Amino acid sequence: MTGDMSTVAAAAGLSRFALLGISQGCSFSVRYAVENPEQVTCLVLLGGFLRGRLKRTQPDQKHLYKVGTMMIRDGWGSTNPVFRHFFTTTFMPDAQPEMAANFDELQRIATSPEAAMPIWKMNSTVDVTELAKQVNVPTLVLHCIGDRVAPIEEGRLMATLIPNATFVELPGNNHVLMEDTAAFEQFFDECSRFLTAYNQ
Secondary structure, three states, X not given: OHXXXXXXXXXXXXXXXXXXXXXXXXXXXXXXXXXXXXXXXXXXXXXXXXXXXXHOOOHHHHHHHHHHHHHHHHHOOOOXXXXXXXXXXXXXXXXXXXXXXXXXXXXXXXXOHHHHXXXXXXXXXXXXXXXXXXXXOOEEEEEEOOOOOOOHHHHHHHHHHOOOOEEEEEOOOOOOOOOOOHHHHHHHHHHHHHHHHHOO
């Protein structure tokens, strides 16, 4: 994955840049920043984690992995949205019905059942906790208080392990930020201040 990131940066002609990681993208961003310190000016990490569900200490995380695996295996490609709705209510518990229905459908058309399972397993087994201690750029970590996909403890752990990271709690329960919410507005305000200061 970090090889793909290098390819994109080169194709875009970027030599120095801020890196935004969201959800599982945070672990890849941490790895990229450690492996390419000359390129990354700073990190913004939203709703992320350093260790996947199967590497966490909370017992409910292993249960979530088992249920998610069953839902992907038995119903991801189905036209019946009930299987994908499990993920929607986990990722966006505060979504209005229309947005939730759109997210249900987005999952079906964005990723095939054959691709969904390896992605689920990869995200559940990742562990870059040791790499996080080697990050040497200014880092802003933001996390919604009620996030069910990546519990806020994972965001706090990230901010604790990354040297001199700043941690900001965002209001709400969503893993996917939605427009017109307090978390969405605060995220952009915090990012604007941080990037103005550190993306040099």
